[in-house]
Amino acid sequence: MFGTGILKGLGVTLRRAAGTFIDDFARVPSRYTDVIETAQGKLIRQPTDAKGLFTIQYPEEKRQMPENFRYIPMLLYEEDTGEDRCTACGICAKVCPPQCIWIVRDQDENGKPITRPAAFYIDASICMSCSFCAEYCPFDAIKMNHDYELATYDRYPGLILNKAELSVPTSYYAALYPSAWAEEERIRAEKEAKKAARGKKPEPAAPAAKPAAKPAAAQPEPKAAAKPAAPAAAPAAPAAPAAKAKAKGGHWSPIPADYSGEVIKSALPLPPVPAEGVSASGISWSRIMALREKQLASYRERRKAEGKEVKL
Amino acid sequence: MTDAVAEQSLPFANAVPGAVLAADAAGMVVDRKKLIEFALHLRNHAGFDYLSSLTAVDYLGFEGRTAADRFEVVYHLFDTKKGGDGVVLKVRLPENDPQAPSLVRVYPGADLQEREAYDLFGITFTGHPRLRRIFLWDGFHGHPMRKDWKEAYYEEEHKPFGSRWPVGNHKWAEDRVPWGDNVSFPKGWDPATFQPAPPPLPTIHEPPWADENHIATERIIINMGPQHPSTHGVFRMIVALDGETVVGLEPECGYLHRNHEKIGERNTWLGNIPFTDRLDYLSSMSNNLGYVLAVEQLMGDKGKPPERAEYLRVIMAEMTRIANHTWAIGFLLNDLGAFFTPALYNIEERELLLDLFEAAAGSRMMCNYMRFGGVVRDVDEDWLTRARDIIFNRLERKIDEFDTYLTGNEILMARCVGVGYLSAADAIALSACGPQLRGSGVAYDLRRARPYSIYDRFKFDVISDDGCDVYARYKVRLGEIRESIKILKQALDDLPGGPIFNGKPGYVTRVEKGEAYGAVEGPKGELGFYVVSDGSDNPWRYHVRAPSYINLNTLGPMSIGYKIADAIVALGGIDIVLGETDR
Numbered sequence: 001m002f003g004t005g006i007l008k009g010l011g012v013t014l015r016r017a018a019g020t021f022i023d024d025f026a027r028v029p030s031r032y033t034d035v036i037e038t039a040q041g042k043l044i045r046q047p048t049d050a051k052g053l054f055t056i057q058y059p060e061e062k063r064q065m066p067e068n069f070r071y072i073p074m075l076l077y078e079e080d081t082g083e084d085r086c087t088a089c090g091i092c093a094k095v096c097p098p099q100c101i102w103i104v105r106d107q108d109e110n111g112k113p114i115t116r117p118a119a120f121y122i123d124a125s126i127c128m129s130c131s132f133c134a135e136y137c138p139f140d141a142i143k144m145n146h147d148y149e150l151a152t153y154d155r156y157p158g159l160i161l162n163k164a165e166l167s168v169p170t171s172y173y174a175a176l177y178p179s180a181w182a183e184e185e186r187i188r189a190e191k192e193a194k195k196a197a198r199g200k201k202p203e204p205a206a207p208a209a210k211p212a213a214k215p216a217a218a219q220p221e222p223k224a225a226a227k228p229a230a231p232a233a234a235p236a237a238p239a240a241p242a243a244k245a246k247a248k249g250g251h252w253s254p255i256p257a258d259y260s261g262e263v264i265k266s267a268l269p270l271p272p273v274p275a276e277g278v279s280a281s282g283i284s285w286s287r288i289m290a291l292r293e294k295q296l297a298s299y300r301e302r303r304k305a306e307g308k309e310v311k312l
Numbered sequence: 313m314t315d316a317v318a319e320q321s322l323p324f325a326n327a328v329p330g331a332v333l334a335a336d337a338a339g340m341v342v343d344r345k346k347l348i349e350f351a352l353h354l355r356n357h358a359g360f361d362y363l364s365s366l367t368a369v370d371y372l373g374f375e376g377r378t379a380a381d382r383f384e385v386v387y388h389l390f391d392t393k394k395g396g397d398g399v400v401l402k403v404r405l406p407e408n409d410p411q412a413p414s415l416v417r418v419y420p421g422a423d424l425q426e427r428e429a430y431d432l433f434g435i436t437f438t439g440h441p442r443l444r445r446i447f448l449w450d451g452f453h454g455h456p457m458r459k460d461w462k463e464a465y466y467e468e469e470h471k472p473f474g475s476r477w478p479v480g481n482h483k484w485a486e487d488r489v490p491w492g493d494n495v496s497f498p499k500g501w502d503p504a505t506f507q508p509a510p511p512p513l514p515t516i517h518e519p520p521w522a523d524e525n526h527i528a529t530e531r532i533i534i535n536m537g538p539q540h541p542s543t544h545g546v547f548r549m550i551v552a553l554d555g556e557t558v559v560g561l562e563p564e565c566g567y568l569h570r571n572h573e574k575i576g577e578r579n580t581w582l583g584n585i586p587f588t589d590r591l592d593y594l595s596s597m598s599n600n601l602g603y604v605l606a607v608e609q610l611m612g613d614k615g616k617p618p619e620r621a622e623y624l625r626v627i628m629a630e631m632t633r634i635a636n637h638t639w640a641i642g643f644l645l646n647d648l649g650a651f652f653t654p655a656l657y658n659i660e661e662r663e664l665l666l667d668l669f670e671a672a673a674g675s676r677m678m679c680n681y682m683r684f685g686g687v688v689r690d691v692d693e694d695w696l697t698r699a700r701d702i703i704f705n706r707l708e709r710k711i712d713e714f715d716t717y718l719t720g721n722e723i724l725m726a727r728c729v730g731v732g733y734l735s736a737a738d739a740i741a742l743s744a745c746g747p748q749l750r751g752s753g754v755a756y757d758l759r760r761a762r763p764y765s766i767y768d769r770f771k772f773d774v775i776s777d778d779g780c781d782v783y784a785r786y787k788v789r790l791g792e793i794r795e796s797i798k799i800l801k802q803a804l805d806d807l808p809g810g811p812i813f814n815g816k817p818g819y820v821t822r823v824e825k826g827e828a829y830g831a832v833e834g835p836k837g838e839l840g841f842y843v844v845s846d847g848s849d850n851p852w853r854y855h856v857r858a859p860s861y862i863n864l865n866t867l868g869p870m871s872i873g874y875k876i877a878d879a880i881v882a883l884g885g886i887d888i889v890l891g892e893t894d895r
């Protein structure tokens with residue numbers, strides 16, 4: 001009979017609408033299961049048994065990202081020594097499909113290459129988030145960050161991330177990738193045990209202390225105090241650690257509430273770090289904002305002079 | 313290609329005297345003067361009724377090749393009734409005379425593919441009725457797939473580029489382009505005096521009532537698209553109308569063209585995997601699978617994935633099919649004017665599947681999940697629980713809901729039944745694939761016809777419907793979702809433990825010299841990858857047989873005689889994605 005199909009269809013819509021409300025009220029106080037509350041808002045995972053429509057009130061609420069989520073790479077440095085894990089071996093630059101990794105290998109006074117990067121850039125506007133760099137890095141030095149809020153007003157240099165912008169401490173990685181971190185640590189411990197069993201000469205004292213100091217929560221003293229001390233202990237990396245100070249907060253990925261390490265917020269380009277000498281054009285975020293403000297102000301003045309009020 | 317092909321090709325080798333110049337496992341080299349005769353024989357007497365892929369290769373500088381056989385046009389023919397391995401024909405063309413006879417009269421589906429080869433390689437197909445560029449604009453300088461053509465932002469022949477390491481001071485991409493933009497012009501070319509060719513006019517098919525006494529209507533040509541919400545992206549149809557009736561239709565594409573294949577030849581073998589994600593971005597898992605299957609044919613034992621990886625591949629590919637079909641159905645309804653309610657209901661299910669992709673592969677759409685010899689990440693118990701929950705408890709209920717909501721809906725039926733008629737014979741002749749072909753009653757599904765991966769282990773039906781209209785295609789899609797659920801249930805139940813990768817993952821891929829055609833039944837149809845290797849780290853030739861593109865062959869024949877609003881429905885019924893169409 002004509003019309004039955006339409007009526008049936010409307011019935012489905014009606015049921016869906018009712019389901020949405022039932023979902024809402026059935027789970028008071030929270031509309032969703034598996035919610036993580038953080039200072040930055042709720043982290044939600046879509047329930048599979050919802051009957052109605054599912055909505056996330058972004059940005060107050062956000063999705064829970066799975067551990068494997070990949071966005072833009074980050075470079076790891078050792079929490080305790082401040083040393084970069086990267087050895088500038090260049091494998092990530094070779095394997096990167098769109099060729100957006102640029103590495104300058106460091107040299108000593110005699111021009112002999114040293115296994116550490118003098119500069120490391122990733123052109124985030126070209127990066128295709130494939131995670132090949134993280135997969136094939138033999139030193140677990142580059143991993144994929146979960147921070148996807150990268151919007152800037154300018155592509156250059158805002159999205160050309162330099163080493164300072166890319167660097168995060170290992171504890172940050174450990175918090176973001178708990179199971180991958182555990183697995184890597186297990187393999188590392190095994191290797192070290194094997195080495196020791198083979199009766200090789202014992203490891204120097206400092207690196208041996210590394211695994212013990214790993215959990216971020218176990219380090220109650222503020223990071224800033226720990227940092228300046230590090231270069232002295234590790235003469236190999238004099239310049240790099242100083243550049244690692246990062247703005248805190250803003251990152252919402254499932255980091256445990258008791259996490260006390262640093263959290264980077266790479267959404268905004270940080271002002272160029274003098275030690276790195278990058279951000280080639282020298283334009284920084286604050287400068288752009290200041291320029292913009294100035295421009296707007298002069299525009300307002302002009303319009304005012306013409307007798308026209310402006311609403312901006 | 314297997315040795316079976318060489319054996320199989322022997323019976324035909326002498327059918328047309330002098331046609332086959334040489335034959336080996338990779339195919340038969342055919343004399344271009346006898347090509348049409350030979351193809352006719354294969355089509356009429358040997359059962360090879362389906363021209364799947366047609367492409368060209370430039371062998372400039374390839375070992376053992378000279379200017380006399382620089383170009384090669386490669387045809388992959390298959391049998392839609394018997395299935396199985398097909399035959400490969402090759403026509404070699406000299407550098408100074410790159411001309412091949414057009415196969416459009418034998419296989420009308422050669423139309424768009426020959427135009428593509430003409431556009432990108434500059435090979436002329438004599439006898440083609442509308443041989444002109446398809447992706448690039450008329451004034452484009454040169455033929456970019458030729459090995460001696462360099463893009464304006466050319467850096468090096470192959471990746472990795474030397475400038476990135478060990479001294480890689482970042483250069484802004486725009487600064488690396490010599491002219492500050494990425495277009496190169498021939499010497500002496502002046503934009504002020506350039507006269508573009510007049511816009512192409514579609515061939516007009518006089519309607520049967522043309523000389524009858526009917527109300528006078530005007531003949532007009534209109535451009536639908538590229539900015540038109542119903543074209544699923546930037547796609548343009550040049551439509552000739554008589555009143556409201558379509559009397560001619562010409563698809564125009566290329567707005568999203570980036571020469572995926574040239575990029576692919578600059579890339580390393582491995583580096584192409586994430587690029588395949590960007591073809592049909594709604595079904596990246598299938599794209600990955602097609603590409604790795606093609607390359608694995610050239611990798612010997614290293615390219616054999618372990619059991620668990622095979623199962624994971626099938627699970628992901630079938631989830632992709634569900635995700636794609638829910639999207640296709642939702643957006644078909646959008647094209648009908650049921651704005652977004654059905655689409656959102658459908659996308660909801662897709663969202664849950666994408667969540668699974670994200671947890672397994674790291675990204676919702678650009679999955680980049682498969683590797684040569686396995687998959688990249690294993691799935692954990694939490695993932696499997698969630699997947700089982702969705703597949704066993706939720707999806708079927710939801711598909712039933714669509715069924716109630718849509719299948720019997722009068723509006724859907726009024727707009728789809730009888731619209732976009734394409735007979736079975738036409739569908740095969742025009743190289744249609746996927747639901748487009750099966751909606752015409754041709755039960756040709758590569759998972760059955762040429763089982764790849766481990767599809768021979770699962771029980772499922774090939775859905776076809778002989779309605780030959782958009783409604784039939786809709787029903788095929790709905791049926792395929794149910795079959796995919798069936799396969800997923802079996803695969804999730806049988807999923808074995810063990811490794812997910814054959815050997816130790818490494819970034820260098822050893823690919824033997826040779827060529828291979830790997831195809832999968834993607835959600836949109838036969839997605840094929842034709843790769844030629846010279847034994848180096850980069851593919852010599854990397855060609856994508858894109859189902860969305862080749863299905864456009866049917867758009868004109870399907871729409872002519874219908875109202876303009878029905879042409880939109882016909883296009884929605886094909887389910888194109890411009891990332892794949894334009895490549």
Ligand code: SF4
Pocket residue numbers: 085086087088089090091092093103136137138139140141142
């Ligand atoms: S990040 Fe890893 S792969 Fe890249 S240069 Fe550093 S150590 Fe090598």
Ligand code: SF4
Pocket residue numbers: 073092095096097098099100101122126127128129130131132133134
């Ligand atoms: S994620 Fe992929 S594209 Fe991005 S830097 Fe790493 S290798 Fe390059």
